[in-house]
Amino acid sequence: MTVADRGLPVAVPSTALFTDQYELTMLQAALRGGTAERQCVFEVFARRLPEGRRYGVVAGTGRVLDAVENFSFDGKVLDFLRERGIVDEPTLEWLSSYRFRGDIHGYPEGEVYFPGSPVMRVQGTFAECVLLETVILSILNHDSAVAAAASRMAVAAGGRPLVEMGARRTHELAAVAASRAAYVGGFTSTSDLAAGFRYEIPTVGTSAHSFTLLHDSERGAFTAQVESLGSGTTLLVDTYDVTEAVRTAVDVAGPGLGAVRIDSGDLLLLAHRVRHQLDELGATQTKIVVTSDLDEYAIASLAAAPVDAYGVGTQLVTGSGHPTAAMVYKLVARADSDAPGAALRPVAKKSMGGKTSPAGVKWAARQLDEDGVAMAEVVGTGTVPGELASRLLQVELVRGGEVVAREGLDTVRDRHKEALAGLPMSAMQLSRGEPVLPTEYV
Amino acid sequence: MTVADRGLPVAVPSTALFTDQYELTMLQAALRGGTAERQCVFEVFARRLPEGRRYGVVAGTGRVLDAVENFSFDGKVLDFLRERGIVDEPTLEWLSSYRFRGDIHGYPEGEVYFPGSPVMRVQGTFAECVLLETVILSILNHDSAVAAAASRMAVAAGGRPLVEMGARRTHELAAVAASRAAYVGGFTSTSDLAAGFRYEIPTVGTSAHSFTLLHDSERGAFTAQVESLGSGTTLLVDTYDVTEAVRTAVDVAGPGLGAVRIDSGDLLLLAHRVRHQLDELGATQTKIVVTSDLDEYAIASLAAAPVDAYGVGTQLVTGSGHPTAAMVYKLVARADSDAPGAALRPVAKKSMGGKTSPAGVKWAARQLDEDGVAMAEVVGTGTVPGELASRLLQVELVRGGEVVAREGLDTVRDRHKEALAGLPMSAMQLSRGEPVLPTEYV
Numbered sequence: 077m078t079v080a081d082r083g084l085p086v087a088v089p090s091t092a093l094f095t096d097q098y099e100l101t102m103l104q105a106a107l108r109g110g111t112a113e114r115q116c117v118f119e120v121f122a123r124r125l126p127e128g129r130r131y132g133v134v135a136g137t138g139r140v141l142d143a144v145e146n147f148s149f150d151g152k153v154l155d156f157l158r159e160r161g162i163v164d165e166p167t168l169e170w171l172s173s174y175r176f177r178g179d180i181h182g183y184p185e186g187e188v189y190f191p192g193s194p195v196m197r198v199q200g201t202f203a204e205c206v207l208l209e210t211v212i213l214s215i216l217n218h219d220s221a222v223a224a225a226a227s228r229m230a231v232a233a234g235g236r237p238l239v240e241m242g243a244r245r246t247h248e249l250a251a252v253a254a255s256r257a258a259y260v261g262g263f264t265s266t267s268d269l270a271a272g273f274r275y276e277i278p279t280v281g282t283s284a285h286s287f288t289l290l291h292d293s294e295r296g297a298f299t300a301q302v303e304s305l306g307s308g309t310t311l312l313v314d315t316y317d318v319t320e321a322v323r324t325a326v327d328v329a330g331p332g333l334g335a336v337r338i339d340s341g342d343l344l345l346l347a348h349r350v351r352h353q354l355d356e357l358g359a360t361q362t363k364i365v366v367t368s369d370l371d372e373y374a375i376a377s378l379a380a381a382p383v384d385a386y387g388v389g390t391q392l393v394t395g396s397g398h399p400t401a402a403m404v405y406k407l408v409a410r411a412d413s414d415a416p417g418a419a420l421r422p423v424a425k426k427s428m429g430g431k432t433s434p435a436g437v438k439w440a441a442r443q444l445d446e447d448g449v450a451m452a453e454v455v456g457t458g459t460v461p462g463e464l465a466s467r468l469l470q471v472e473l474v475r476g477g478e479v480v481a482r483e484g485l486d487t488v489r490d491r492h493k494e495a496l497a498g499l500p501m502s503a504m505q506l507s508r509g510e511p512v513l514p515t516e517y518v
Numbered sequence: 519m520t521v522a523d524r525g526l527p528v529a530v531p532s533t534a535l536f537t538d539q540y541e542l543t544m545l546q547a548a549l550r551g552g553t554a555e556r557q558c559v560f561e562v563f564a565r566r567l568p569e570g571r572r573y574g575v576v577a578g579t580g581r582v583l584d585a586v587e588n589f590s591f592d593g594k595v596l597d598f599l600r601e602r603g604i605v606d607e608p609t610l611e612w613l614s615s616y617r618f619r620g621d622i623h624g625y626p627e628g629e630v631y632f633p634g635s636p637v638m639r640v641q642g643t644f645a646e647c648v649l650l651e652t653v654i655l656s657i658l659n660h661d662s663a664v665a666a667a668a669s670r671m672a673v674a675a676g677g678r679p680l681v682e683m684g685a686r687r688t689h690e691l692a693a694v695a696a697s698r699a700a701y702v703g704g705f706t707s708t709s710d711l712a713a714g715f716r717y718e719i720p721t722v723g724t725s726a727h728s729f730t731l732l733h734d735s736e737r738g739a740f741t742a743q744v745e746s747l748g749s750g751t752t753l754l755v756d757t758y759d760v761t762e763a764v765r766t767a768v769d770v771a772g773p774g775l776g777a778v779r780i781d782s783g784d785l786l787l788l789a790h791r792v793r794h795q796l797d798e799l800g801a802t803q804t805k806i807v808v809t810s811d812l813d814e815y816a817i818a819s820l821a822a823a824p825v826d827a828y829g830v831g832t833q834l835v836t837g838s839g840h841p842t843a844a845m846v847y848k849l850v851a852r853a854d855s856d857a858p859g860a861a862l863r864p865v866a867k868k869s870m871g872g873k874t875s876p877a878g879v880k881w882a883a884r885q886l887d888e889d890g891v892a893m894a895e896v897v898g899t900g901t902v903p904g905e906l907a908s909r910l911l912q913v914e915l916v917r918g919g920e921v922v923a924r925e926g927l928d929t930v931r932d933r934h935k936e937a938l939a940g941l942p943m944s945a946m947q948l949s950r951g952e953p954v955l956p957t958e959y960v
Contacts, residue, residue: 093712094690096683097723100711101747105725109742111732118728143690156715164746202732209726210710213686214693241538244655245842248536248585250689251656268652269542270535273598281539283547284651286560286849289865290553290644300551304606305543316868340867390842399836400687407728423731425782426758 091143092153092174094211097162103203104167112203114411115420117437120182120196120216121406122189126224126398128508131499133227133492134195135257136219137185141479143211144176176204180474183440185483186260186492187469188499189220190453192515194438195403197470202410209405217403218250219257221395225372226261227492228396229388231504232375237264237385239280240271241367242393254393260488267387275485285339288315298328308334310365313350314341322350326357335363335384343368344381351382371396372506409437422457434517441467442498442513450498456518533585534595534616536653539604545645546609554645556853557862559879562624562638562658563848564631568666568840570950573941575669575934576637577699578661579627583921585653586618618646622916625882627925628702628934629911630941631662632895634957636880637845639912644852651847659845660692661699663837667814668703669934670838671830673946674818679706679827681722682713683809684835696835702930709829717927727781730757740770750776752807755792756783764792768799777805777826785810786823793824813838814948851879864899876959883909884940884955892940898960 106112125132149157149171157163157171178200189195196212198205229238240258243251248270255263255271265278272279283301291297298311298321307329313321313336326333336354338346343366354362366378367387375386391397406425411418422435436457441464443452454464473481496503503512548554567574591599591613599605599613620642631637638654640647671680682700685693690712697705697713707720714721725743733739740753749771755763755778768775778796780788785808796804808820809829817828833839848867853860864877878899883906885894896906915923938945945954 091690093715094685094693095711096685096709097711097714097721098709098725099723101723101751102725102729105729105743105746106732108746109733109738111742114732116728116732153715157711160714160721162711162721202728206726206728209728210686211690214688214690217687218689218692243536243538244652244847245659245844246656247660247689247692247695248533248653248656250660250692251536253689267538267540269537269539269599269604272539272602273535273595279539279602279604281541281543283540283544284648285867286558286644286648286651287544287547289849289867290548290556290558290852291551292855296551300553301547304547304550309543314867390844394841399841400832402687402832405686407731410732413734425727425731425756 090148090150090153091146091211092149094143094214095207096210099207099209100157100163100167102206103170104163106202107167107170110414113201114414115418116200116202116205116407116411117409117420118198118205118209118405119194119408119438120212120403121192121194121433122401122403123433124191124402125511126402129224129398130503130505130509130512131224132189132401133220133223133261134183134185134187134189134216135223135260136215136253137182137473138483138485138488139215139219139253139256140196140212141473141482143215144180144208144474145479147176147208147211149174170203174204174207175477176200176208176474177477178204178474179472179476181470182473183469184471184481184491186488186495188495190511190513190515192455192517193453194440194455194470197437213403213405215253217401219253220401220403221399222254222257222393223261223492224401225392225396225398226258226263227496228372228506229375229392230262232372232379232506233386234379236383238262239264239385239387240266240268240392241387242389243268245390246393251393256485258392259485260492262489262492277485282310283312285312285315288312294321295324295328298325302329307332310335310337312337312339314338318346318350319353322353323357326354326359326362331358331360331362333359333362335365337365337367339367344378347378347381347383376506406433408435440469442469443467448498449500450513453513453515454518455515461518532590532592532595533588533653534591536585536656537649538652541649541651542599542605542609544648545612546605548644549609549612552856555643556856557860558642558644558647558849558853559851559862560640560647560651560847561636561850561880562654562845563634563636563875564843564845565875566633566844567953568844571666571840572945572947572951572954574631574843575662575665575703576625576627576629576631576658577665577702578657578695579624579915580925580927580930581657581661581695581698582638582654583915583924585657586622586650586916587921589618589650589653591616612645616646616649617919618642618650618916619919620646620916621914621918623912624915625911626913626923626933628930628937630937632953632955632957634897634959635895636882636897636912639879655845655847657695659843661695662843662845663841664696664699664835665703666840666843667834667838668700668705669938670814670948671817671834672704674814674821674948675828676821678825680704681706681827681829682708682710682834683829684831685710687832688835693835698927700834701927702934704931704934719927724752725754727754727757730754736763737766737770740767744771749774752777752779754779754781756780760788760792761795764795765799768796768801768804773800773802773804775801775804777807779807779809781809786820789820789823789825818948848875850877882911884911885909890940891942892955895955895957896960897957903960
């Protein structure tokens with residue numbers, strides 16, 4: 077098979093290839109050594125939040141469930157592994173009937189998390205769990221990073237609509253996941269048609285500078301746009317002179333013009349000036365959309381400006397300085413022996429120099445103060461203290477290989493809003509700070 | 519169709535969905551207004567390099583060609599656009615037979631670039647060119663960002679092999695593109711099986727801490743691994759005590775042990791200590807692989823250490839601080855009128871406040887000094903000065919919609935090495951600096 081035959085630049089036959097080779101070689105060695113069937117528990121957690129961030133946002137859970145369902149080794153994949161000599165025949169045979177049959181629990185998507193929060197737990201045989209490491213981490217690390225940035229931007233926007241426009245600044249399919257994560261974090265819509273198609277996120281978009289430049293005059297461009305898209309459209313007014321463009325826009329579309337978009341210059345100044353001009357022209361209902369290298373700080377700085385919506389690109393899809401969430405997937409317990417029904421034994425890396433973490437299967441609960449505001453993320457092993465039993469964070473996601481908790485994105489988005497509302501007020505500060513809840517191990 | 523029916527979390531029917539909605543609404547308005555068929559030239563360029571970077575690396579060109587070939591609107595996509603009311607019926611009809619029939623020129627993949635370098639040029643009707651904006655930018659911005667980081671890391675590694683291990687730190691398909699871009703930039707292999715499958719990049723990987731923890735003893739783990747994978751395998755020696763692990767490793771595998779991997783702690787100190795120990799144990803050919811949050815600076819700091827290979831994850835796939843290349847896709851010329859064969863007229867955005875760029879269709883050439891070392895990136899419109907005619911950078915990629923310049927990744931990788939070798943020595947400095955070549959407009 078030549079590369080050209082493979083079609084789409086993103087085509088792969090299944091999620092089973094989103095795997096680091098060592099997962100398969102470990103499987104081979106464990107199959108041969110007789111330890112592959114030991115019951116294991118792997119946990120996903122972040123040792124820390126990105127520097128200065130006050131909370132993390134769990135995102136990608138729904139995509140993880142899709143990935144686990146589609147994780148199987150078909151003929152094409154097995155041929156590849158055989159031709160490359162990556163694993164031996166007994167391992168290929170084992171892989172050919174692989175389906176994940178274990179259990180997955182985790183923080184529900186949209187929930188917030190803190191350092192050490194056990195955001196996902198994968199339980200089953202070593203063989204079936206070890207294979208999922210890379211794909212689970214890829215999804216959670218990417219999507220959670222974007223959702224965290226989106227959440228901060230949504231806080232900064234204070235209820236004004238936010239449009240995700242970053243597709244051109246990231247990998248074409250990372251863009252689709254980014255739109256989804258942005259929606260979870262509080263964005264309103266996306267410019268990315270693939271995200272609209274794949275996740276039913278509302279899509280928006282009208283025109284770029286090239287459309288104005290295509291025409292012999294700005295008036296010609298605005299006229300063509302309004303004739304085709306109606307006067308409710310958004311006209312881009314910063315190709316030549318903004319004041320002139322706003323005058324032409326209202327002249328062409330009438331005072332019922334939907335919106336104008338400003339994509340360069342001093343947005344604070346321009347928004348005030350354009351609002352004044354629109355009002356003078358009688359276009360009092362015409363909205364102002366701003367888009368130009370915005371991040372949460374730029375959005376916040378426009379809070380007092382007459383802006384009706386923000387479009388955000390680069391800084392959203394790159395996690396506003398933190399493009400990955402640094403989550404890891406660690407074996408925390410495994411069967412004490414090869415005997416059937418052997419008890420689980422806590423395990424952890426122990427060498428000097430970092431990367432250690434607490435052993436054992438963990439529960440997590442959010443402790444509240446008397447006003448119902450979260451005051452600590454409590455993470456423990458063993459019995460859950462009675463007063464925390466009703467505040468447990470993990471839910472069942474997969475039972476015996478079957479997905480049991482598929483959710484719509486609006487449910488997830490609402491959950492995030494609610495989780496954020498349950499945090500201390502300081503969670504909403506954009507300035508650098510410590511995690512807003514301490515993680516307490518019991 | 520429900521989301522669950524859509525299969526893979528990354529499945530889309532064609533690259534035509536990697537499009538911002540405004541490209542389609544502009545198309546609709548242009549079709550209606552009669553300007554859709556005007557000949558246009560769009561150029562891709564970056565206004566600046568990421569702060570402190572001395573050169574950029576063009577990567578993703580091959581993926582752009584795949585994307586353009588697969589850019590068509592099938593029934594599923596058209597149904598989606600119709601159901602959502604994104605464009606009108608005449609536009610859907612037009613899209614149903616869309617294939618790009620224009621021409622694309624560009625810097626060949628692997629070439630270096632500087633601020634203003636016209637790295638790609640797309641020429642055809644407005645309608646056919648405007649649709650490609652997002653997918654071309656997504657690919658070039660992502661892949662070039664990763665390749666630039668990879669190139670710096672390869673310079674820092676000074677010929678030692680570099681393994682790409684970042685799949686878990688980025689979107690699962692961004693990871694595949696990142697492996698490819700890393701290979702272009704000078705990496706040797708990848709841990710990502712999808713990248714091996716899709717792009718035939720060599721894959722590597724043996725075991726993680728979980729494999730050691732699965733076993734009742736480290737010796738048991740090493741024995742199982744060596745029995746299955748052979749003594750040429752790489753044993754991970756930092757789960758418990760490194761010195762003890764190295765002793766056990768050589769004891770189990772013999773002095774012919776392939777390699778040991780150190781994934782935490784003070785790598786400089788540990789590499790020296792482990793080399794000394796391996797040599798004392800007679801394992802003088804056993805290699806040392808280090809992997810732990812490396813970036814180009816950490817790699818450079820290990821130049822004098824007895825390290826045989828580096829594995830790099832997070833910092834590679836996130837562009838070492840610059841996860842996107844900030845390239846834009848701008849209309850620079852269009853037919854002067856609707857008359858057939860009308861001359862091209864240079865156009866550019868002109869408003870105050872930034873985001874302007876030179877109008878007109880550009881050529882680019884690299885000017886050399888008398889020793890054959892590059893001294894300037896010359897970008898111009900109109901006639902190419904005679905002395906630069908043999909140094910033109912753009913090549914033909916697509917002619918009349920047909921890809922004419924498909925290349926193997928090894929060709930691209932070699933080109934990058936050669937391009938880098940042609941730059942002034944200061945290009946190799948890792949410290950922050952200005953672009954190593956000035957861009958001169960003529």
